[in-house]
Amino acid sequence: MARTTGSIGKETEKRVLKEAxxxxxxxxxxxxxxxxxxxxxGIQAGALYNYFPTKQSILHGLMKVHMLxxxxxxxAQPLQHNPVMALEAFARFHIRYHIDKPEGVFVAYMELRNLxxxxxxxxxxxxxxxxxxxxxxxxxxxxxxxxxxxxxxVTTMAIISMxxxxxxxxxxxxxxxxxxxxxxxxxxxxxxxxxxxxxxAPRLEGIV
Amino acid sequence: MARTTGSIGKETEKRVLKEAxxxxxxxxxxxxxxxxxxxxxGIQAGALYNYFPTKQSILHGLMKVHMLxxxxxxxAQPLQHNPVMALEAFARFHIRYHIDKPEGVFVAYMELRNLxxxxxxxxxxxxxxxxxxxxxxxxxxxxxxxxxxxxxxVTTMAIISMxxxxxxxxxxxxxxxxxxxxxxxxxxxxxxxxxxxxxxAPRLEGIV
DNA sequence: GTCTATAAGACGATAGAC
DNA sequence: GTCTATCGTCTTATAGAC
Numbered sequence: 001m002a003r004t005t006g007s008i009g010k011e012t013e014k015r016v017l018k019e020a021x022x023x024x025x026x027x028x029x030x031x032x033x034x035x036x037x038x039x040x041x042g043i044q045a046g047a048l049y050n051y052f053p054t055k056q057s058i059l060h061g062l063m064k065v066h067m068l069x070x071x072x073x074x075x076a077q078p079l080q081h082n083p084v085m086a087l088e089a090f091a092r093f094h095i096r097y098h099i100d101k102p103e104g105v106f107v108a109y110m111e112l113r114n115l116x117x118x119x120x121x122x123x124x125x126x127x128x129x130x131x132x133x134x135x136x137x138x139x140x141x142x143x144x145x146x147x148x149x150x151x152x153x154v155t156t157m158a159i160i161s162m163x164x165x166x167x168x169x170x171x172x173x174x175x176x177x178x179x180x181x182x183x184x185x186x187x188x189x190x191x192x193x194x195x196x197x198x199x200x201a202p203r204l205e206g207i208v
Numbered sequence: 209m210a211r212t213t214g215s216i217g218k219e220t221e222k223r224v225l226k227e228a229x230x231x232x233x234x235x236x237x238x239x240x241x242x243x244x245x246x247x248x249x250g251i252q253a254g255a256l257y258n259y260f261p262t263k264q265s266i267l268h269g270l271m272k273v274h275m276l277x278x279x280x281x282x283x284a285q286p287l288q289h290n291p292v293m294a295l296e297a298f299a300r301f302h303i304r305y306h307i308d309k310p311e312g313v314f315v316a317y318m319e320l321r322n323l324x325x326x327x328x329x330x331x332x333x334x335x336x337x338x339x340x341x342x343x344x345x346x347x348x349x350x351x352x353x354x355x356x357x358x359x360x361x362v363t364t365m366a367i368i369s370m371x372x373x374x375x376x377x378x379x380x381x382x383x384x385x386x387x388x389x390x391x392x393x394x395x396x397x398x399x400x401x402x403x404x405x406x407x408x409a410p411r412l413e414g415i416v
Numbered sequence: 417g418t419c420t421a422t423a424a425g426a427c428g429a430t431a432g433a434c
Numbered sequence: 435g436t437c438t439a440t441c442g443t444c445t446t447a448t449a450g451a452c
Contacts, residue, residue, distance in 0.1 A: 009435065028321060030238035034428060046430080047436050055428065110318060113236060150392045154384070158396050161373025162366045169365050176362070184358045188366050191399050217417065242446065254448080255418050263446070 013051045015041045017065070020058050025103035029059050029114045059111060060119040066104040067126035073097060074133060083141030084195065090134055091189040094163045095182045102167050109164070131156055141193060148194030159189055221259045223249045225273070228266050233311035237267050237322045267319055268327040274312040275334035281305060282341060291349030292403065298342060299397040302371045303390045310375050317372070339364055349401060356402030367397055 019040035023032045034055055038045040052058045077093055080086035098105050108123070115123060135156040141147035149155050163185055170181065187197035227248035231240045242263055246253040260266045285301055288294035306313050316331070323331060343364040349355035357363050371393055378389065395405035 012435080026321065028236060028238050030236050031322065033426075035426085043435090044437060045428085046438080049429070050435060053429095113234065114239065150395055151384070154389065154392050155396065157373060157377050158370045158393070161376065162370035165365060165369025165373075168369065176359070181362065184362050185366070187358055188363065188400055191402060192396055194399060194404075196402075220417080241444080243444090251417090252419060253446085254420080257447070258417060261447090 009050070012041065012043065012047075016048060016051055016058065017062060021062050021103050021107060024059065024062065024111060025106045029107075029111045056116060056119070059107075059114060060123075062104070063108050063111065063115065063119070063123045064126070066101070066108045067123055067130070069101075069104075070097060071126060071129060074130065083137055083144055083146045084190075086137045087141065087147075087189060087193065088186050090137060091159075091163065091186045092182055094160075095166060095185045096178070098164060098167055099170055099178055099181070102170075105164065105167055131160060134159060138193065146193075146195075155192065159192055162188065162192070217258070220249065220251065220255075224256060224259055224266065225270060229270050229311050229315060232267065232270065232319060233314045237315075237319045264322075264324060264327070267315075267322060268324075268331075270312070271316050271319065271323065271327070271331045272334070274309070274316045275331055275338070277309075277312075278305060279334060279337060282338065291345055291352055291354045292398075294345045295349065295355075295397060295401065296394050298345060299367075299371065299394045300390055302368075303374060303393045304386070306372060306375055307378055307386055307389070310378075313372065313375055339368060342367060346401065354401075354403075363400065367400055370396065370400070 016037060020032070020037050023036060023040065034048055035045045037058070038048050041048075048058075052061070074093060077089060080089050108127075112120065112123065135152060138147060138149060138152045138156055138159075142149050142152060166181065166185065176184075190197040224245060228240070228245050231244060231248065242256055243253045245266070246256050249256075256266075260269070282301060285297060288297050316335075320328065320331065343360060346355060346357060346360045346364055346367075350357050350360060374389065374393065384392075398405040
């Protein structure tokens with residue numbers, strides 16, 4: 001039986017997404033050309049159009065996949081009914097995921113304005129779903145009297161901004177390990193909702 | 209005496225910076241053309257080159273001016289020797305300034321990657337100077353035993369990210385006034401360094 | 417100081433050979 | 435599925451008239 005070329009095509013499509021993600025993250029969507037993407041994939045620009053009808057559709061695909069992956073990973077986390085434990089688990093998840101996929105995070109945030117209206121509102125809905133998860137934890141914790149929060153919606157956005165900011169400075173091989181950073185951010189988040197976090201020092205003895 | 213056209217030129221230069229800032233903030237540096245900028249200013253593209261030798265120099269000018277203005281405004285603040293008061297004053301300043309100049313903030317952060325090496329390192333030095341100011345407050349407060357901080361450098365970046373995030377969601381005419389938002393963020397920041405912030409409610413009575 | 421005109425090339429996207 | 439070649443348009447930047 002003649003080997004179909006379909007399998008090669010699938011590989012190429014993945015490659016295109018991977019290389020486009022890296023290029024968009026480094027230079028920005030508008031500054032990257034179809035020729036550059038093709039070059040990184042070892043093909044000619046025309047061949048890209050076998051997989052994506054427009055440059056915009058590559059960006060849309062990347063952002064959609066990133067948000068769906070994020071939500072799926074969140075969904076796969078064990079459910080915590082205690083608000084304090086739920087918040088701690090969410091903080092750990094967010095930091096770990098964001099350190100793990102810096103390019104996807106960067107593009108999903110920075111290139112929102114380059115999405116056309118329909119893809120934009122689709123991606124925004126996914127973002128809001130993620131935000132709603134944290135907001136739910138904060139509301140629950142406030143209702144149960146576990147947290148001290150002035151304003152739940154503002155605190156939701158503040159916590160997400162604070163944690164996502166880890167991508168602006170973290171690089172592997174720096175002063176702190178991922179585990180240490182995770183623990184520091186968990187304490188920061190717990191502090192924000194008025195909890196006295198456990199001291200960091202004894203925990204670190206077990207890790208270092 | 210014949211009226212020189214110099215005064216008109218200065219006006220045009222300011223206009224160019226103003227319109228370029230708005231366009232860059234909305235669509236991104238790479239997605240905006242010199243023709244678009246000229247169009248918003250009511251002149252032709254060629255005339256832009258009387259003021260700026262390259263498109264890059266417009267971006268560089270915008271970012272440099274933004275960072276210098278920010279540092280000058282910070283410098284004009286009354287000096288606080290008590291770490292708690294200094295941190296509260298810094299938080300208020302940061303929120304107010306960022307709500308006041310959202311376009312400048314947005315461009316100064318998002319377009320860093322579009323700066324060529326030399327302008328980039330110049331702007332980064334100014335950013336770091338701003339970060340160093342907050343880090344100094346945190347170190348001081350920790351040394352004096354006023355703050356409980358696991359890691360000063362990480363907490364510095366976390367606080368700045370948290371506060372700068374206000375620009376991603378704040379719009380005038382929303383549920384909260386600037387004064388209310390300012391107070392909420394001050395409390396968030398104080399919480400992060402382990403301080404029990406005053407309750408929000410009694411304060412608000414005096415404002416609303 | 418601003419204009420028109422244009423250079424020199426890159427852009428996204430398409431057509432058709434293989 | 436990938437190639438080469440190309441269309442039509444847009445880009446930054448410059449030159450020279452006024």
